[in-house]
Amino acid sequence: MNDLSTSEGWAQLTLSEQVLQIAREAESVVQVAKASDNGQYRIVYERVMRMVDLTLEANHRRYELSIWRACFAEYYTNEPDPPDSHCVVLRCLLQLSPESDMRGRDLYNSQCKDIQNDSKS
Numbered sequence: 021m022n023d024l025s026t027s028e029g030w031a032q033l034t035l036s037e038q039v040l041q042i043a044r045e046a047e048s049v050v051q052v053a054k055a056s057d058n059g060q061y062r063i064v065y066e067r068v069m070r071m072v073d074l075t076l077e078a079n080h081r082r083y084e085l086s087i088w089r090a091c092f093a094e095y096y097t098n099e100p101d102p103p104d105s106h107c108v109v110l111r112c113l114l115q116l117s118p119e120s121d122m123r124g125r126d127l128y129n130s131q132c133k134d135i136q137n138d139s140k141s
Contacts (some may be wrong), residue, residue: 031070031078036119038075042111042116045071046092050106065096087111107132 023029029040045068052061072089076082088109095109110132114124 027074027077027091030074033078034119035075035079035082036117036123039116040124040127041122042068042071042075043120043127046110047127048111049096068092082116084116085133102127110134117132 024033024041033041035117045064048064049061049068052064069089072085072092076085076089079085091109091112095105107128110128113120114128115121
């Protein structure tokens with residue numbers, strides 16, 4: 021099994037696998053934020069940023085992911101945001117590759133369906 025904390029291990033994953041790993045970790049940021057544990061929130065946030073940096077390194081600085089990183093950083097530094105802002109950030113990440121978009125729909129739907137239903141009311 022690859023050590024995903026190293027550049028070499030992370031580079032063994034496909035872009036879609038990397039994006040899905042980042043999405044799962046980004047979802048942890050929201051869960052920790054809901055628990056109001058600021059110390060843990062920062063640790064999880066920094067882990068997401070490290071995963072994004074490893075992905076950028078392994079994929080020759082993909083422009084779209086660089087923009088997503090900036091949006092995620094903005095989301096983190098400007099809390100509290102409306103709940104749907106996390107869904108927008110998550111959706112943009114998953115759309116970086118067709119496979120992660122398809123495979124990440126369950127994650128997205130499980131986290132954002134309540135927010136989507138509230139906004140339709």
